[in-house]
Amino acid sequence: MADPAGREAVAAIWRIESARIVGALARYTGDFALAEDLAQEALAEALVTWPREGVPRSPAGWLLTVGRRRAIDAFRRRSARDERYAALARDLGEGGAASGGIPADQDRDADGVLWDPDQIDDDVLALMFISCHPVLSREARVALTLRVVGGLTSDEIAKAFLVPTSTVQARITRAKKTLGAARVPFEVPPTEDRTERLGSVLNVIYLVFTEGSSASSGGDLLRLDLAGEAQRLARVLARLVPGGPEVHGLLALLELTAARFPARTGADGQPILLEHQDRGRWDRAAIRRGRAALARAEQAGRGLGAYGLQAAIAECHAVAPSVGATNWERIVLIYEALGHIAPSPVVDLNRAVAVSMAQGPAAALPLVDALAAAGALADSHLLPGVRGELLSRLGRTAEARAELERAAGLCGNERERAVLEGKRAALD
Known part of the structure; x- marks a missing residue:
């Protein structure tokens, strides 16, 4: 009789172990695309076998075996004399245990499969670098990372980003073909390429978290599963790259931002603005983790990068007892520094908001007007939303109403749109 808990066990183990399994298979086969397919086949077999026969003593070892x-079958089909097949066959052995060329004095798991901690770390790190390779589009990097590193299914990724499952599957298939055509090796990149490639990995994790913390569309402001997955990936990366200041800067930013999640929405799911949030509901454990990660980034001694500076801003909010008691002057200075190393219209707009809190709306409005005149963020609701707020505070009601109405029209998220419409209605 099938055990219904078996399928739940498969899902739980897969989410935890998928990156290690795909990474180990990629190292053994030398083929990233094949390794991902093999892992999916093992997952499918587990979904059939475990509910019927029970969860094995070492689930990860079972999947890897x-x-x-x-893999042996695949290489046999390609060529009976394939050198890689012969090597894999020797490793696998008649008993189904694989050594992989690692010294025999290391511990094996319950199924005889050897897990070397250092090699596992290298495998997972290589997997991250490949999934976020510069030859892939941004959308493909996100989909592939969530699939092979995060262990999410195509359906879960599609649901998170509100796109058809077929679109996600097409992106993943195209990404694997692109990596194969580019002959991307399964390895941690050499030192000279590592900084650029690491930036791509950090950017993908940041993009996933941003969508989870402020959903661009749909009926929910927060997508906690997506944000949580980004936090998990950031923690994994911080363990794999302990000396990377920006890795710890990103982790700090995610922890400090996520700490405010419990107070950002009410019981009905409606957004609660910062000035109205119950700070007693903020996650103090997450704040402590975030501040510790930020301290590690600062200890590198080379100055904070873009993620670290954003984390420093989030820390200002985390330690302030109220909006009025927040150190807005410091936030303005940090935004100015951020604008120098990572210039963008969003950074300039956020600096204008900080200026409005530190010096008043009259000082901030020219900054926002300059962005509007330059055509920045033309398709985003952010700029008219901020401009409408500033105009409202200055008593220019008719102009504020028009800006807030425009912002609501551009906003794709239903909850955020309702807040903008509420502000406009209040002016009536």
Whole structure:
């Protein structure tokens, strides 16, 4: 009789172990696309076998062994004399245990599969670098990272980003073909390429978290599962790259931002603006983790990068007892520094908001007007939303109403749009 808990166990183990399994298979086969397919085949077999026969003593070892056996079959089909097949066959052995060329004095798991901690770290890190390779589009990097590193299914990724499952599957398939055509090796990149590639990995994690913390569309302001997955990936990366200041800067930013999630929405899901949030509901443990990560980034001694500076801004909010008691002057200075190393219209707009809090709306409005005159953020609701707020505070009601109405029309998220419409209605 099938055990219904078996399928739940498969899902839980896969979410935790998928990156290690795909990474190990990619190292053994030398083929990233094949490794991902083999891992998916092992997952499918587990979904059939575990509910019927029970969860094995070492679930990850079971999945890896099945994946390796499928690799043997794949190489046998390609060529009976394939050198890689012969090597894999020797590793697998008659008993189904693989050594992978690692010294035999290391511990094996319950199924005889050897897990070397240092090699696992290298495998997962290589997997991150490949999934976020510059030859892939931004959308493909996100989909592939969530699939092979995060362990999410195509359906879960599609649901998170509100796109059809077929679109996600097409992106993943195209990404694997692109990596194969570019002959991207399964390895941690050499030192000279590592900084640029690491930036791509950080950017993907940041993009995933941003969508989770402020959903661009749909009926929910927050997508906690997506934001949580980004936090998990950032923690994994911080463990794999302990000496990377920007890695810890990003982790700090995610922890400090997520700490405010419990107070950002009410019981009905409606957004609660910062000035109205119950700061007693903020996650103090997350704040402590974020501040510790920020301290590690600062200890590198080379100055904070873009993520670290954003984390420093988030820390100002986290330690302030209220909006009025927030150190807005410091936030303005940090935004100015951020604008120098990572210039963008969003940074300039956020600096204008900080200026309005530190010096008043009259000082901030020219900054926002300059962005509007330059055509910045023309398709975003952010700029007219901020401009409408500033005009309202200055008593220019008719102009404020028009800006807030325009912002609501551009906003794709239903909850955020309702807030903008409420502000406009209040002016009536």
